[in-house]
Amino acid sequence: MSTSPLRVHQPEAAEAQSLGDRAYYRIRELIVTLELPPGSIVSERELQDRLGLGRTPVREALQRLERECLVEVYPRRGIFVANVNVLDLAVLSEVRRAVESFAARLAAERSTEADREQTRALIAELEELTASADERRLIELDQRIHRHLWRCAHNPFLEATLDEYYVLSLRIWFLALGRTRRLEEAVREHLELLEAVLHGDPDRAEAAMARHVTGFERAIREVL
Amino acid sequence: MSTSPLRVHQPEAAEAQSLGDRAYYRIRELIVTLELPPGSIVSERELQDRLGLGRTPVREALQRLERECLVEVYPRRGIFVANVNVLDLAVLSEVRRAVESFAARLAAERSTEADREQTRALIAELEELTASADERRLIELDQRIHRHLWRCAHNPFLEATLDEYYVLSLRIWFLALGRTRRLEEAVREHLELLEAVLHGDPDRAEAAMARHVTGFERAIREVL
DNA sequence: TGACCCCGTGTTGCATGCAACAAACGGGAC
DNA sequence: GTCCCGTTTGTTGCATGCAACACGGGGTCA
Numbered sequence: 001m002s003t004s005p006l007r008v009h010q011p012e013a014a015e016a017q018s019l020g021d022r023a024y025y026r027i028r029e030l031i032v033t034l035e036l037p038p039g040s041i042v043s044e045r046e047l048q049d050r051l052g053l054g055r056t057p058v059r060e061a062l063q064r065l066e067r068e069c070l071v072e073v074y075p076r077r078g079i080f081v082a083n084v085n086v087l088d089l090a091v092l093s094e095v096r097r098a099v100e101s102f103a104a105r106l107a108a109e110r111s112t113e114a115d116r117e118q119t120r121a122l123i124a125e126l127e128e129l130t131a132s133a134d135e136r137r138l139i140e141l142d143q144r145i146h147r148h149l150w151r152c153a154h155n156p157f158l159e160a161t162l163d164e165y166y167v168l169s170l171r172i173w174f175l176a177l178g179r180t181r182r183l184e185e186a187v188r189e190h191l192e193l194l195e196a197v198l199h200g201d202p203d204r205a206e207a208a209m210a211r212h213v214t215g216f217e218r219a220i221r222e223v224l
Numbered sequence: 225m226s227t228s229p230l231r232v233h234q235p236e237a238a239e240a241q242s243l244g245d246r247a248y249y250r251i252r253e254l255i256v257t258l259e260l261p262p263g264s265i266v267s268e269r270e271l272q273d274r275l276g277l278g279r280t281p282v283r284e285a286l287q288r289l290e291r292e293c294l295v296e297v298y299p300r301r302g303i304f305v306a307n308v309n310v311l312d313l314a315v316l317s318e319v320r321r322a323v324e325s326f327a328a329r330l331a332a333e334r335s336t337e338a339d340r341e342q343t344r345a346l347i348a349e350l351e352e353l354t355a356s357a358d359e360r361r362l363i364e365l366d367q368r369i370h371r372h373l374w375r376c377a378h379n380p381f382l383e384a385t386l387d388e389y390y391v392l393s394l395r396i397w398f399l400a401l402g403r404t405r406r407l408e409e410a411v412r413e414h415l416e417l418l419e420a421v422l423h424g425d426p427d428r429a430e431a432a433m434a435r436h437v438t439g440f441e442r443a444i445r446e447v448l
Numbered sequence: 449t450g451a452c453c454c455c456g457t458g459t460t461g462c463a464t465g466c467a468a469c470a471a472a473c474g475g476g477a478c
Numbered sequence: 479g480t481c482c483c484g485t486t487t488g489t490t491g492c493a494t495g496c497a498a499c500a501c502g503g504g505g506t507c508a
Contacts, residue, residue: 018299
């Protein structure tokens, strides 16, 4: 599992981060990939040993994760990986549908030529992918596509907000991993979405993203 | 100044919070109300003395504020209150316009009877207020209105996200304090907004909120 | 006069120790 | 057997100490 090619995106710096940041990204990945499953207990001490880090960085990371609803801290009792229920999925998808759609609209309006270059590259990747549908690879690509679109929107606040929501969604996706059967759909949705952004069609991009998020929600809910 | 009736809303618990939370809310208020002006340097040590708290809670608060773009930490050099420029206002308002509008739509769709009761109370307050227009009182009321609407939307993620954005906007409002001249407008906008929510008219609520955020942005930009 | 170096001071990053509290356990009384 | 209570263990909240680094000032040398 730890040799899996799949990773929750760890931004930019390979090394340059503080220990607190590194702890954050590593623990977050453990949670999102379900290596630390929902409801499980995690103590600061255990994470210190597991990550080979001191207590301060681990604590910083956990506080951050708490604010992002990935763990729940019960003072002097323990820390638990947040549970997931179908209601969360609805509430979360509702916000994502609105905000991601808006970002897609902006992306269609604001893509620079460099942005479009990358968009074309992603489209090419998508077209190659269709046949050999490995879901983990699809997750990784989905992630890259969303992140790319956020950047194309050229609004850092939006980017940060969507990243937070995306991580929560991604964990739910992992819960459903292997039981969903809509890869082709997803690919088609992405293609239309990217085409719309590439051609600077905000309405179509917004609608395509809304459909994509809705489709994602439905597919997950079916098997959750 | 510290006796001002105006406060950045400090959620629920009067006492029950941890020291870290208390440090967070107090420092945030200092920053939003410009008692710690943009660009000024704040050291952990100084805040410890000022708040009478230890270093750990202060550090936790500062890290949180850094993630929310209220301070900037330069490792081993110092911590600065984030600067504000007109570009930030545009980028921020853009997101707020989209997300607050969406929340207003949901509020119109989902208000419970208890919610409507409070909405009516806020409308009454607004109508009384019109004459004696004290801007600080207006800020306080604006804040209560927005928070109320978020709650009416019944989506905790949305609420948290909008709170974060609102605080950033509020600081900018403080920067322009006393130089804006659109109180009547704001009141009218709020009235229409609340009426639309009260009567369960999502389209009108959404549009009213979009106008409100846009109007706010323009009014501030004029004097910034 | 100007450039350079050394070192003192201030800052944050991180480790660690102590305290407060919550739960679990065990023994005793009934 | 059951209930109650003291103790023990584990957990996080917070304070504090040390280290690494950045900057500034003063002195030196050219």
